[in-house]
Amino acid sequence: MTTVPPENPSSRTPPQRATMRQVAALAGVGLKTVSRVINGESYVSEETKRKVDAAAAQLNYLPNLQAGNLSRSDRKTRTLGLLVGSVANPFSGAIHRAVEDLATEHGTSVFASSLDDDPTRERRIVDTFVRRRVDGLILSAVARSQAYLLPEIERGTPVAFVDREPVGVDADTVVCDNSEGAGLATAHLLRHGHRRIAFLGDRTEIWTERERRRGFLEALGAAGVPTSAATTVENLSDDDIAHAAVIRLMGQADAPTAIFSSQNLISIGVLRALRDLGLGRRVAVIGFDDFPLADLLDPAVTVVAQDPYRMGAIAAERIFARLDGDDSPPARHVVRTRLIERGSGEIRAHG
Amino acid sequence: MTTVPPENPSSRTPPQRATMRQVAALAGVGLKTVSRVINGESYVSEETKRKVDAAAAQLNYLPNLQAGNLSRSDRKTRTLGLLVGSVANPFSGAIHRAVEDLATEHGTSVFASSLDDDPTRERRIVDTFVRRRVDGLILSAVARSQAYLLPEIERGTPVAFVDREPVGVDADTVVCDNSEGAGLATAHLLRHGHRRIAFLGDRTEIWTERERRRGFLEALGAAGVPTSAATTVENLSDDDIAHAAVIRLMGQADAPTAIFSSQNLISIGVLRALRDLGLGRRVAVIGFDDFPLADLLDPAVTVVAQDPYRMGAIAAERIFARLDGDDSPPARHVVRTRLIERGSGEIRAHG
DNA sequence: CTGAAAGCGCTAACAG
DNA sequence: CTGTTAGCGCTTTCAG
Numbered sequence: 064m065t066t067v068p069p070e071n072p073s074s075r076t077p078p079q080r081a082t083m084r085q086v087a088a089l090a091g092v093g094l095k096t097v098s099r100v101i102n103g104e105s106y107v108s109e110e111t112k113r114k115v116d117a118a119a120a121q122l123n124y125l126p127n128l129q130a131g132n133l134s135r136s137d138r139k140t141r142t143l144g145l146l147v148g149s150v151a152n153p154f155s156g157a158i159h160r161a162v163e164d165l166a167t168e169h170g171t172s173v174f175a176s177s178l179d180d181d182p183t184r185e186r187r188i189v190d191t192f193v194r195r196r197v198d199g200l201i202l203s204a205v206a207r208s209q210a211y212l213l214p215e216i217e218r219g220t221p222v223a224f225v226d227r228e229p230v231g232v233d234a235d236t237v238v239c240d241n242s243e244g245a246g247l248a249t250a251h252l253l254r255h256g257h258r259r260i261a262f263l264g265d266r267t268e269i270w271t272e273r274e275r276r277r278g279f280l281e282a283l284g285a286a287g288v289p290t291s292a293a294t295t296v297e298n299l300s301d302d303d304i305a306h307a308a309v310i311r312l313m314g315q316a317d318a319p320t321a322i323f324s325s326q327n328l329i330s331i332g333v334l335r336a337l338r339d340l341g342l343g344r345r346v347a348v349i350g351f352d353d354f355p356l357a358d359l360l361d362p363a364v365t366v367v368a369q370d371p372y373r374m375g376a377i378a379a380e381r382i383f384a385r386l387d388g389d390d391s392p393p394a395r396h397v398v399r400t401r402l403i404e405r406g407s408g409e410i411r412a413h414g
Numbered sequence: 415m416t417t418v419p420p421e422n423p424s425s426r427t428p429p430q431r432a433t434m435r436q437v438a439a440l441a442g443v444g445l446k447t448v449s450r451v452i453n454g455e456s457y458v459s460e461e462t463k464r465k466v467d468a469a470a471a472q473l474n475y476l477p478n479l480q481a482g483n484l485s486r487s488d489r490k491t492r493t494l495g496l497l498v499g500s501v502a503n504p505f506s507g508a509i510h511r512a513v514e515d516l517a518t519e520h521g522t523s524v525f526a527s528s529l530d531d532d533p534t535r536e537r538r539i540v541d542t543f544v545r546r547r548v549d550g551l552i553l554s555a556v557a558r559s560q561a562y563l564l565p566e567i568e569r570g571t572p573v574a575f576v577d578r579e580p581v582g583v584d585a586d587t588v589v590c591d592n593s594e595g596a597g598l599a600t601a602h603l604l605r606h607g608h609r610r611i612a613f614l615g616d617r618t619e620i621w622t623e624r625e626r627r628r629g630f631l632e633a634l635g636a637a638g639v640p641t642s643a644a645t646t647v648e649n650l651s652d653d654d655i656a657h658a659a660v661i662r663l664m665g666q667a668d669a670p671t672a673i674f675s676s677q678n679l680i681s682i683g684v685l686r687a688l689r690d691l692g693l694g695r696r697v698a699v700i701g702f703d704d705f706p707l708a709d710l711l712d713p714a715v716t717v718v719a720q721d722p723y724r725m726g727a728i729a730a731e732r733i734f735a736r737l738d739g740d741d742s743p744p745a746r747h748v749v750r751t752r753l754i755e756r757g758s759g760e761i762r763a764h765g
Numbered sequence: 766c767t768g769a770a771a772g773c774g775c776t777a778a779c780a781g
Numbered sequence: 782c783t784g785t786t787a788g789c790g791c792t793t794t795c796a797g
Contacts, residue, residue, distance in 0.1 A: 078569050082790060093768040098792065106766050123565040128545045129480045129491065130790035133773045140480065142525075150526070151511035151723075153504055160502035163528055172542060174493075175501070175526045177514055191523060194479045214474040218429050334710055356707045359685055372502075433774060444784040449776065457782050481774035484789045 144192030161375030245278030305332025365408025495543030512726030572736035596629030656683025716759025
């Protein structure tokens with residue numbers, strides 16, 4: 064005997080949401096029949112289908128995916144967990160958008176979270192994702208090691224790392240050619256006669272920062288420029304701090320004639336400082352990572368452009384391939400950067 | 415008798431995820447006891463708690479939130495659905511970040527999706543959110559009407575609209591003072607001697623576009639400037655189209671001496687076109703919505719600045735207040751814009 | 766083509 | 782302090 068909760072047309076506190084049972088009762092069919100219609104399974108007579116659809120529409124029925132996920136045998140939730148630098152940051156936004164686009168094609172929704180380069184936060188967020196039983200994880204990580212993910216990976220959850228390489232786990236990874244890009248930029252500055260080049264870097268906990276710094280130093284070495292000629296300033300965590308660092312730097316005796324900035328926000332601080340010092344046309348600048356309007360500044364800003372959308376797309380593609388049964392060994396995908404010459408990087412050395 | 419699925423240490427296909435039952439069995443306690451420990455409920459002896467924690471750790475147990483949500487009496491999933499213009503767009507990113515910050519404080523995760531100003535997409539995404547039983551909805555809408563949400567709102571799901579006003583539903587709404595901001599910008603241009611002012615607008619389906627256009631025209635009217643002096647070009651859906659429109663406009667006989675651009679991407683198209691035409695210092699420009707580096711351009715760009723983070727924060731605050739029982743009538747929150755004078759808007763009229 | 770029974774993994778009542 | 786019995790809303794058997 065199927066007892067349907069009594070409709071209470073008078074004192075409707077919060078009108079309860081319709082369940083499949085109620086739809087079944089209203090349509091005068093069995094529970095499973097409604098399930099069949101809702102899920103578009105075959106072998107339901109046209110007439111039955113019509114009745115069920117009518118009942119569902121009348122009750123404004125929308126199936127509860129959580130309940131479905133719980134019983135479905137594939138045990139999939141059709142959700143993905145995405146962890147990026149910050150959802151407010153355009154670089155992350157491009158990755159996010161790529162992931163969303165692929166996810167949409169696969170009927171899956173994405174939980175997005177911001178890392179803020181905080182290892183504790185990383186753990187907490189990943190933990191939440193797993194509790195929510197996301198089908199896959201796409202992560203920009205910052206913790207010293209991602210070994211905490213091993214049990215989850217072991218258990219079959221596909222994980223892809225994007226932008227930064229993980230430590231302690233072997234998983235699909237999508238990065239750009241950080242050191243090569245930095246090297247190219249540095250060589251470009253050397254070719255324009257610069258010897259006193261400054262590297263302005265982000266927090267050293269960040270893998271990309273270390274890679275870019277390495278590329279910078281290697282390029283100097285390859286050109287036979289004594290490392291003593293180079294200044295590297297690190298742990299510049301935002302544009303104001305970068306701004307201050309540049310002001311300080313340019314006030315020194317052997318001030319650099321060129322600056323390589325390893326990250327977006329730092330580039331902005333650098334540009335603002337040079338503008339304030341009236342050195343915008345005198346000191347060469349190349350920034351890692353492109354940004355909107357870089358072409359409209361004067362001089363326009365030469366950058367090492369990344370392709371974050373592409374990175375996100377590859378990461379998402381890997382996740383869905385894994386979910387589709389691909390069990391090839393984890394691979395490292397490198398998305399090439401591209402030096403875009405716009406002017407600021409072509410200023411020749413002076414003095 | 416609790417039958418624990420046999421461990422299969424040899425052919426471990428995908429090592430099954432531990433369930434609460436398994437933890438209970440391993441710890442030698444009842445199911446509910448594990449539940450108590452996991453949820454930090456009181457009245458569990460220290461020793462029992464220790465045993466349970468050990469078992470959970472050993473099995474790498476993480477509770478399944480979907481299952482929990484299904485049975486918990488408050489019927490909450492601790493998720494929010496957020497629909498913004500595009501997660502790749504910095505304006506949306508700021509809103510998203512605000513929502514995430516508030517959500518994190520409330521232990522809830524957020525599903526984020528991009529609208530792309532597509533009404534069909536709007537319906538589909540909201541539908542998915544509802545199927546996933548999000549606790550609340552924060553939406554930038556574009557469909558002609560949001561009446562399709564009435565049953566859901568009726569049923570108690572809090573909905574807040576952000577950036578754009580809904581049609582056909584009464585719900586909390588957070589917008590900026592679009593027409594006032596546009597009016598202020600227009601008055602500013604008039605004050606600098608401009609009479610031939612062009613309005614460059616986005617797609618007319620978009621509520622904010624129409625509001626800004628209205629503010630523009632009203633300001634002209636208030637100043638007694640014949641509307642015939644004004645050119646309004648609309649449906650400029652991206653920067654390239656805006657660029658082309660400006661080239662065309664400036665080639666005309668009575669070319670405008672000032673441009674008011676109603677949106678970010680359009681502003682960029684405008685600035686690029688004026689640069690290409692060599693008119694950057696001759697034609698005044700004010701853009702609606704601030705953007706990074708606007709202060710570094712030459713001339714620096716005068717804008718009507720919005721505060722998207724604030725808008726997102728208010729919307730999220732409303733949602734959590736509603737979930738907390740606030741049943742005051744839906745309200746409309748207006749976040750004030752601010753005219754930031756940087757130079758491009760202070761260029762005086764010529765000819 | 767259709768439906769009844771069992772159970773997904775957990776929480777909600779109740780007993781002990 | 783602890784455990785048992787019912788479900789949550791759906792999908793999966795497996796019979797009709």
